[in-house]
Amino acid sequence: MAKAATVYDVARHAGVSIATVSMAFRRPDRVKESTRDLVFASARALHYVPSASARGLADGRTGVLGLFSFDYFLPSAAPLEPDESCRDFPLYVDEIQRGMELACWQHDYALMIGGPSRAGGTDTVTDIAGHVDGLAVFPQTLPPDALERIAGRIPVVAVSEPPQDDRLSHITVDNRGGMRAVTEHLIRDHARRDLLFVGGLNPAEGRARFAGFRDALRAAGLRVPRKPLVPQTRVTPSGRAAVVLPDDLPMPEAFVCATDDVALDILEILAARGVRVPAEVAVTGFDGIVAGRVARPTLTTVRQPMVEMGRLVVEVLLRHIADPARPPEFCELPVQVVVRESCGC
Amino acid sequence: MAKAATVYDVARHAGVSIATVSMAFRRPDRVKESTRDLVFASARALHYVPSASARGLADGRTGVLGLFSFDYFLPSAAPLEPDESCRDFPLYVDEIQRGMELACWQHDYALMIGGPSRAGGTDTVTDIAGHVDGLAVFPQTLPPDALERIAGRIPVVAVSEPPQDDRLSHITVDNRGGMRAVTEHLIRDHARRDLLFVGGLNPAEGRARFAGFRDALRAAGLRVPRKPLVPQTRVTPSGRAAVVLPDDLPMPEAFVCATDDVALDILEILAARGVRVPAEVAVTGFDGIVAGRVARPTLTTVRQPMVEMGRLVVEVLLRHIADPARPPEFCELPVQVVVRESCGC
DNA sequence: ACCTGCAATCTAAGCGCTTAGATTCAGAAG
DNA sequence: CTTCTGAATCTAAGCGCTTAGATTGCAGGT
Secondary structure (H helix, E strand, O other): OOOOOOHHHHHHHHOOOHHHHHHHHHOHHHOOHHHHHHHHHHHHHOOOOOOHHHHHHHHOOOOEEEEEOOOOOOOOOOOOOOOOOOOOOOOHHHHHHHHHHHHHHHOOOEEEEEOOOOOOOOOHHHHHHHHOOEEEEOHHHOOHHHHHHHHOOOOEEEEOOOOOOOOOEEEEEOHHHHHHHHHHHHHHHHOOOOEEEEOOOOOHHHHHHHHHHHHHHHHOOOOOOOOOEOOEEEEOOOOOEEEEOOOOOOOOOEEEEOOHHHHHHHHHHHHHHOOOOOOOOEEEOOEOOOHHHHOOOOOEEEEOOHHHHHHHHHHHHHHHHHOOOOOOOEEEEOOEEEOOOOOOO | OOOOOOHHHHHHHHOOOHHHHHHHHHOHHHOOHHHHHHHHHHHHHOOOOOOHHHHHHHHOOOOEEEEEOOOOOOOOOOOOOOOOOOOOOOOHHHHHHHHHHHHHHHOOOEEEEEOOOOOOOOOHHHHHHHHOOEEEEOHHHOOHHHHHHHHOOOOEEEEOOOOOOOOOEEEEEOHHHHHHHHHHHHHHHHOOOOEEEEOOOOOHHHHHHHHHHHHHHHHOOOOOOOOOEOOEEEEOOOOOEEEEOOOOOOOOOEEEEOOHHHHHHHHHHHHHHOOOOOOOOEEEOOEOOOHHHHOOOOOEEEEOOHHHHHHHHHHHHHHHHHOOOOOOOEEEEOOEEEOOOOOOO
């Protein structure tokens, strides 16, 4: 690998100044055609690849958007591989990421993704932030002051519920309405009355979903619980935190779960205990991750428009890059109940 | 968004030189503890986020690896969303990407992904190449001279079969052996004798798989076809190219497909024609993509260790970054037959 | 009191680009 | 002829870091 060619090399080879080389690439219209061809030919001959670092430094933008993804696995996790169940791979974040990819390409941006370094080295978020023109984050996992700091330099949008921190833009979905809708489906179309909500109230998504659950019960004139069942967790061999259910838990008519992840864990537990779903008990989730389509029975859930969310994240970022003075935005997208097998349909 | 703070600002605020600021971050051990704390405090106070461009320029590395992903969709494609079948999202590339992500994080690198710009603007690969210390590509989609050029500046590994272009490292799988194995399963365990191989010979993967198919037939003493059935394609509304089968195609006992994608298309066609799988005809794929687990019947296939491949890609890149003189590597990973419903099991 | 050695810090020279503004030059206008 | 104009190109000043090598100051040795 010979020393990489620079503008200087190309300029010398083409017999022009470095300014002309740069111009030939960035504003081809400002350079006479014959000169331009000459420059391109030299560039090709020298295997010239412009340094994005130099460019970024010189003109203050990088043409890259960032996504700080979180890590669902414990550092010690086994090298996951043959995962028939899709519990490990295309997760919520991955689908959002997909949306961001599509939108980035459309706008001629690249996407940079980082996650908490396993090596435990330096401050990864800041590192990424230094590389990009705008950053998307899933905030639960980040010290708020880091976000604060970064938001002072580039636009940041958080994919999460309520904007406690108002310097950031937020993208979220109608958690409350969605949960109310599935719950009503269970009550109305499957005549379930003894419903158990499973899942924590944290992060804020959980609280909103529980509220939706209660809305539905209240509207149906059923007894409205004060609290959800917040399950214990254990760590699976693949490093995921999986829900466990008390052995003596009285069976409800339906488990209404705060997330698909919880629902799928419960499906597994029930299968292990020989409880038939949906015959004996219904189960519903929230999110619409791929694993819900692979599970048996397939999981009835509330689908977030994840690709769309990713796309929106990018658009919001680009707007703020174009006009840094723009106030933070807050978007709530609609969700959709997806009826599959686990509810009894 | 106030003007972003730089080393100079931090240095002034802390009453030290910029060298000390830089040192405090990069080689904390070389700076007295009290000074370091002072610097960190100032950095925090000023919302300092170091510019990765400046850093990259100064020390010639960026701490980022790149993946040039291809775009499976036509530019005009509808904004894909509610995709119950997983035919659009977690694709082959996405799983490899996942492996790269994990490995990158483990090594304190970030991952940058780019794809052909929809805007049709500048040369995206080169753009990405300029940003990263090493690049992974799926070559079919790239002009070889672009690769050549980039490989002259940074290490490049191609996720693909045979190294015609020996300046690049290659990662691939045992395409021939894997295809032979499923084919033998069909012959041995399901007594199928009239097998039809569907899929093109291009890229090289296809050729190797067809060869494996023929190996199996030959070994079983069956008639060995000279050519595969190379199907026509049509474009789905979501922008994918889908296989079509001639109306008058005589039904074989099994469709042995070069890829899961082809197999899933065929599954769909057969369902539409009322042909029962696997009762009337068996179908197998190759790759092990998620959609194969979601399809009904579930698809018997040959699984590539995609996450592992992604991981390996990263490791090869890092080796070449550490020692640019290292000759290109060529790795072939084993595959695994995954028996599901579509073969008759 | 002076020198040595070492740790802590600083000075200054890039890294490879972009771009404002200066320069050059050919042709048009006077 | 001279002057003016605008296109094409060039000169040079950064952009915000890293780092080799110079400088400083202080503890210890003589």
